Structures are given as structure tokens and as C-alpha cells.
Amino acid sequence: MRFALLLIIAFVTGAQSSVAGAQSIDAALVQIQSADANIRMEGFYTIAENASASQVASDPVRSGLVNLLILENGIFRTSAEPDGPAFGDYFSELFTFVASIGDTRTIPVLVSNIDTGGTATDALGSFGASALDGVISQLSSPDPSVRNGSVHAIQTMILKGTAADAPSAAKIRSALDSASLDSYPNVRRNAIVGLATVFGQRIESTPQLINIDIKPGESPNAINPRSNGVIPVAVLSTKTFDARSIDPTTIKFGPGQTGPRNRVHVEDVNRDGLPDIVLQFATRASQIACSDTGSFLVATTTAGQVVVGSDSIRTVGCKRRGAHMDGDGDDEKESQGGGKGERGGGDDSGREDARGAR
Secondary structure, rough: OOOHHHHHHHHHHHHHHHHHHHHHHHHHHHHHOOOHHHHHHHHHHHHHHHHHHHHHOOOOHHHHHHHHHHHHHHHHHOOOOOOHHHHHHHHHHHHHHOOOOOOOOHHHHHHHOOOOOOOOHHHHHHHHHHHHHHHHHHHOOOHHHHHHHHHHHHHHHHOOOOOOHHHHHHHHHHHHHOOOOOOHHHHHHHHHHHHHHHOOOOOOOOOOOOOEEEOHHHHOOOOOOOOEEEEEEEOOOOOOOOOHEEEEHHOOOOOOOOOOOOOOOEOOOOOOOOOEEEEEEEHHHHHOOOOEEEEEEEEHHHEEEEEEEEEEEEEEEOOOOEEEEOOOOOOOOOOOOOOOOOOOOOOOOOOOOOOOOO
């Protein structure tokens, strides 16, 4: 009898506690709509500390938190001095909490904070295809930290497989292709890492960005993807990097991640007094697409340091006029060492100077 009585008391107490908890959450939902930042802050912390997972997932709480984040983000992004001395910490905790809910209504807020990395880029990566257009739009920002955040978000999508459908994959390839020629070294390096991942080569360690010159001595770097010839690529030495330190067996070029067809040829390509190396890659094996604006190289030095580099290209011979491809039909001879041509390429037009990190 006594045991049964204790069970009844425990049940009643638990029920009362649940009612009180629900009432406190209801009150907090009112608080987060207040015009007073301190009251909104109090309401958020009540929900964060007391709401169960099912309550947070419920529409009243979920929508309330999303709307609160949108409101506070507007204040945080536009006000020099947000309300209250603890606003910065509060906004950070609110941002992290609401981002974890996974509501697509938060995507614009996440995109506007993409330069902060971490929570924003991870959450956008989880949203995948639904956030991709917004993320890619940030690659045109004049702020390199925003562009870098965009690349990180795309990398997360690749690793999580959240944007693997064909249209999204095409957008990612195009976005990273452009970003791999960015003037900001970190954006450039991270975009090349993303491209390598897309094409099957996962780079685990932080690579060193190096300078490469596709079709050295030519302007532009015209490539006919349908050519049966080769593409000469020079890896340029600097005062802090000796191109000869690369292990030739690790060199991979282009989307096809193809290896060189020739032995390493040492030559001072850019006449700076430093020894560079020149390699040749089969054009078709490189799998350069007609839409590509650049291509890239991945290798490892004999000391185990991964290195990556990119350079701009311009594809030709891709459009068709009737039964004929648009491109001149001249056959250039296969280059020896640092030669200039691509066999069967016959390509000419102007070059964007995008050699190496600047």
C-alpha cells in the first residue's frame, strides 16, 4: 500500500513538474518576442535550458527560435553596438542552438555569417543542395573571408554527400573551378582541395600552395579538350620552394588526376634563375571539360608535404558548326621538355594571369 502511495505521489509530482515546465516554455515564447533585448535573451535561455528535444522540434518553439535568430541577426549585422553588454555571447549561443535545429528558414542567416566558419559552414554543408545557390553567391564577395567560408561550406557538402545530385555536382565543379583561380591564397588552396576531393583524391593534411604554369610561354593557355595531344605544365620554383623536391610518382593533373607521360624535365621556365620542372599530360586523360576556366595539379614532395597549384585555361574546339567543331584545325607538334604546343590543339586566344598564390 505504501509503495503504491509513493508511486501516486511521484506521478502527481511529475505531472505538476511537466505542467510547470510547459508553462515556463510558453512564457519564454512570449518573452522572445519582446522589444527589450534583455527579456528576449532571458526567454531564449529559458528555452535552451529547459525545453525537451520534442518541444524544440514542435512548431511553436521551432518557429519562435527561428524568428528570434532572424531578428537578432539583423541587429548583430547592422548595429555597431547591439543592445546589452552580453549581446555578442548571447547571439553566438543563439546562433549555434538554432543552427542545430536544421530549419531551412535559417539558411539566409547562415549565409550572411558564412565568414565566421564553424557553425555556419557546417550547418550549410548539412543543408546541401537547398543551400548551395546561396553559398555559391558568396564567392563573388569582395571579402576574402566570405569567399573562403563559401568554399569551406561547399567542401562540407562534398564530404557529407548532401549535394550529390547531378545539377548540384555541376554547380559545385563550376564554383570550385572559378575559386581555384582566386587571388587570395587560402581561397585558392581550399578550392583546389575541394576539386581534388570531387575527383577522387582526398587531401587530409593542409597542402602548400605552389605556382604552376600551364602551357608555359603561351598566352592564352588554350586547351582543346578533344585533342589527342599533350599539355605541358611547369611547376615553378620560388625562394622557399624547390620544384625538384616533388616526387614524380605522386604528380596528378586535372579532373582526371592523370600522371605525367614524360620524365621530369628541369628548366628555368620563367628565367628567374631558379630550376623549374616541366611535365606533359595527355589532354584527354586530364578530363578537362569545355566549361572549365582553370586546371590544377596535386603532388607530394619527397619530404611528404602535399602541394597544390592551379592556372587559368581557355578551352577551344568545343562548339560545333554543322558537322565541324569550332576551332582551328592546325596540328602542333608534341612539346619536348618545355615545349609550347598541345598536339592537335591549334588553340589561340587571350589569358587571364592567374599563376600561383599572390
